Amino acid sequence: MRPKSPRLSLAHLLLSLILSLIALPLANAATAAAAQQPNPPEAKDAASIMGRVTRAGRPASGADVVLMPSEWSPQMNAIARAKADEDGRFRMRNVPPGRYYLSPVSPGFVFAGSDTSWWMPGQIINVTAGEELKDMDFALTRGGVISGRVLDPDGKPAVAQYVTIIHADLKERKKRQDNPSIHETDDRGVYRAWGLTPGRYFVYAGRSSENNYARGDNDAGVFYPQTFYPSATEEAQAKV
Incomplete structure (x- = not known):
């Protein structure tokens, strides 16, 4: 392999030096311009x-x-x-x-x-x-957690059933416009609600004829009547 010409190498060196000397003032000018750029003005009434x-x-x-x-x-x-x-x-x-x-x-x-x-x-x-x-x-x-398991009348896991969590305090419920926290059971009948604010809650599975919050319908079209924890059919009998 033929060695590189010393003149060619020197020419490249000189060219690189010239380009560096040209680029340096430009870079300094750009930096100075950026430093002097004012922050966007805020709106008058902001x-x-x-x-x-x-x-x-x-x-x-x-x-x-x-x-x-x-x-x-x-x-x-x-x-x-x-x-x-x-x-x-x-x-x-x-x-x-x-x-x-x-x-x-x-x-x-x-x-x-x-x-x-x-x-x-x-x-x-x-x-x-x-x-x-x-x-x-x-x-x-840290938010509170309520978890549990729902079983059908035969003691088997109630799969894909909706579980509803509502405030036991009527004042709190009205404040939140009776908006419940709804969760679905998994293949073991297990549900878990997290991120709950401190308070007292009622938990029920299934649905009533008065509301459709918890439809309780799974893929097989099976649903169960509204049941409050632990096994009450009326809210007045529910436990927190």
Whole structure:
């Protein structure tokens, strides 16, 4: 193999040096321009929201915080979103004035605030033009779990049956607009409900003639009459 020409190698070296000298000022100019680029201006009436989210007393790093309209509708969308940093702190910018639900989201954990509704666990806030809301803090706790097994009249697993969990407290039930938590049994007749807020609950399987919350229909079309835990047919006889 013939050796490379020293002149060719030197020419390549000189060309590379020239290109480097040209590229360096351009890179410095681009960096300087980026550093001088101002942040996008906020809207004149925009507000900001700041706070902190904790899970069992510790910073909830990575937890989502969502700002939603205070009135539910099928077409509603989030007004703003933020993610908690390593210290659990979050900030929302450019929030338009209005009345909202500010809600933390962290699977397996719950917020049992006084403003919590059936569709949005969170806090109602009123945002005015240009306002800076601070200390919007949320202390999340691990949600409760209710699990069990449903058997048919022959003592066999009741498969693919709906199990409904409702608040025993009528005031709480009305607050959540009687919206139940519905779960389905597996092939062992086992069900498991998780992420429940603290409280007292009734559990029933099957359905009544008065509602269709728990249809209790499986693939074979089998359903059972409404039965409260442990074996009551009337809510007044149910145990929490």
